[in-house]
Amino acid sequence: MNPSPTPPPSEPRLTSLSHGGGCGCKIAPGVLSEILKGTSALPVPRELLVGIETADDAAVYRLNDEQALIATTDFFMPIVDDPHDFGRIAATNAISDVYAMGGKPIMALALVGMPIAVLSTATIGRILEGGASVCREAGIPIAGGHTIDSVEPIYGLVALGLVHPSRVKRNADARAGDALMLGKALGVGVMSAALKKGKLDDAAYQRMLATTTKLNTPGPELAALDGVHALTDVTGFGLAGHALEIARGSGCSVEIDWAAVPLLDGVQTLAGDGFVTGASGRNWAAYGAEVSLAGSLPSQAQALLSDPQTSGGLLVSCSPAAVGAVLEIFARHGFDAAAAIGRVTAAGEGPKLRVT
Incomplete structure (x- = not known):
């Protein structure tokens, strides 16, 4: 395969x-x-x-x-x-x-x-x-x-x-009340684990290749929007790791709505079958104590949140009023999976990142 x-x-x-x-x-x-x-x-x-x-x-x-x-x-x-x-x-x-x-x-x-x-x-x-x-x-x-x-x-x-x-956009300038946007679907690490074991079919390989070779060209246009406050990309530390970097640097907390997070087709099944990278486990060991996972989440959620994304999507913190403009820029550049996945909140007691 x-x-x-x-x-x-x-x-x-x-x-x-x-x-x-x-x-x-x-x-x-x-x-x-x-x-x-x-x-x-x-x-x-x-x-x-x-x-x-x-x-x-x-x-x-x-x-x-x-x-x-x-x-x-x-x-x-x-x-x-x-x-x-x-x-x-x-x-x-x-x-x-x-x-x-x-x-x-x-x-x-x-x-x-x-x-x-x-x-x-x-x-x-x-x-x-x-x-x-x-x-x-x-x-x-x-x-x-x-x-x-x-x-x-x-x-x-x-x-x-x-x-x-x-127009420099740091990962440390998010504001409480911001919406959190993600430009690409998750699951590249899971797919790479399946590929290494010969268990990834051609259609899935092409999906992985398409996302990992798509340049994040919306960046400059997003940076020009007044409502965009913080910008980063999701790579080796996974969505949870890079969301935590935004939270720590900005002195805020982050909430992610798991149902809104875009996933590459088939990765939930692959993760459930055990195709998870060693880096995913190392990521979770490093920052899992700062993350609260709702009990209703699927069993694969933790692995996918910490899944290392090679050439992953842009993660944008913007005012709620700018959400439409951010999605329009992503769509114009061909990022059809882009979605609003959560929000930035004021720092409080407990975990910096909550996933519900």
Whole structure:
């Protein structure tokens, strides 16, 4: 049932070479916090509008009154076996962080680590061409990069963009009373787990590929709306993890209506059958104590809330009056699954995130 093209007899499946795929490779949130614990003491120039303080999607540096530079990087091991598809997914995911800050990408640098003794130059070339095809779609050049010989295949980008300083959208500026909007359906991690075990049919693979290679182009238009207060994208820490980042950074709480959360077709069944990534469990272990789940939720809800999303959707906190405009922008860019999924509330006692 594995829809990915079979590699040449001399080459293994790409996913067999990686201990984890896509954004499921991320270091668990709790471990990452411990690693980064002492770095905030470093001196910060006033031109640095966004740094590491709230675990935002990218760094933003003010250049002048009209321009700020967005700088981000993202790379990971294969989530699929087709090399061209792997390159496309990795590049889309990396560029997403520029859109999530409200900016437009201007160029990229390639980050390439490949097991040269295991993969052919043709296969590695297909990975890079997949990434380049997405950069062409985004209208930006790959202006350089760096390569190493590594044990596991790794590919990604450094992505650079520009944004007006007044339109930078952080993940820490949500307001009590805001609506919470999600741009893409969830379930990529579950699908990747099924794919790795050869249990994902071709139709499901195409659904996964379509969502993971769709650029989050609504970002700049959303940032231009007065009613949009906070913006991020849902990636390796899952919907719950990134909603919690908004809550913590904004000094608020978040409520999610599970029935309103869009899910990729078939993922509830796959999750119920046990196709859940190890990263999902690590995510929940890191932040589950901050989440309250209603007893009426389906058994798969916890796994899907913590499911690592590779190249996931934009998560928008906006005034209720802006909901229609936000949905219209998403629809115009072809994001048919976009939906209002919850609300931001004043901080109170107990969990930062409630799912009902």
